[in-house]
Amino acid sequence: MDAIAPTSTHPSDEKPSRAEAEAAVLTLLKWIGDDPAREGLIDTPARVVKAYEEMFGGYDSDPADILGRTFEEVAGYDDIVLVKDIAFHSHCEHHMVPIIGKAHVAYLPRERVLGLSKIVRVVDIFARRLQTQETMTAQIATSIDDALAPRGVAVMVEAEHMCMAMRGIRKHGSTTITTRFTGAFDDPAWQNRFTDLIRTR
Numbered sequence: 156m157d158a159i160a161p162t163s164t165h166p167s168d169e170k171p172s173r174a175e176a177e178a179a180v181l182t183l184l185k186w187i188g189d190d191p192a193r194e195g196l197i198d199t200p201a202r203v204v205k206a207y208e209e210m211f212g213g214y215d216s217d218p219a220d221i222l223g224r225t226f227e228e229v230a231g232y233d234d235i236v237l238v239k240d241i242a243f244h245s246h247c248e249h250h251m252v253p254i255i256g257k258a259h260v261a262y263l264p265r266e267r268v269l270g271l272s273k274i275v276r277v278v279d280i281f282a283r284r285l286q287t288q289e290t291m292t293a294q295i296a297t298s299i300d301d302a303l304a305p306r307g308v309a310v311m312v313e314a315e316h317m318c319m320a321m322r323g324i325r326k327h328g329s330t331t332i333t334t335r336f337t338g339a340f341d342d343p344a345w346q347n348r349f350t351d352l353i354r355t356r
């Protein structure tokens with residue numbers, strides 16, 4: 156499968172029904188040893204499926220639609236545009252438990268600029284899919300590069316993986332950092348400017 160496939164990977168005729176998804180949750184409730192018939196759990200399968208629709212809503216969105224809405228560069232501005240500290244929640248594709256972190260996304264405009272909220276929306280779309288941090292980092296950079304053809308794109312993602320905190324190795328507080336640089340950001344001087352701006356509070 157293409158690592159940066161922009162849209163849903165399940166054809167709609169293969170998508171299970173809501174009732175089937177709720178039945179799967181019911182099975183898991185039984186499997187962990189609880190009683191799905193007790194009062195507090197009666198509506199839980201429906202709630203979980205609804206929550207999944209929200210948390211995994213990124214499969215139904217194509218970042219190219221968001222990034223297609225660009226506008227002409229304002230007053231000859233051609234320096235770095237950085238949106239930093241974009242908080243996100245994602246889920247790791249190995250264990251389906253949360254990845255919690257921040258993304259920092261910069262680009263160097265060529266002719267057209269992006270609405271700043273569109274950068275945040277793109278992070279949100281990719282975060283609301285099952286992910287590895289590396290894939291998500293690359294997807295954000297590639298989608299902006301493809302849509303805008305800027306002089307360069309820089310993406311840094313910092314996140315804590317709950318699959319390492321809540322289970323398995325059970326170590327809280329470690330942060331994983333991933334980066335992706337394209338175009339002018341291959342130059343270490345631009346990379347340093349990007350990281351300096353991120354660290355500036």
Ligand SMILES: Nc1nc2c(ncn2[C@@H]2O[C@H](COP(=O)(O)OP(=O)(O)OP(=O)(O)O)[C@@H](O)[C@H]2O)c(=O)[nH]1
Pocket residue numbers: 247248249286287288289316318319322323324
């Ligand atoms: N590279 C990368 N690894 C990840 C990410 N999220 C989770 N992982 C790792 O994916 C690996 C899956 O390893 P497996 O040995 O197949 O699964 P596991 O037995 O559950 O592994 P443990 O977590 O070590 O218990 C683990 O080392 C996770 O820490 C990610 O975003 N990127």
Ligand SMILES: [Zn+2]
Pocket residue numbers: 247248249250251252316318319
């Ligand atoms: Zn995991």
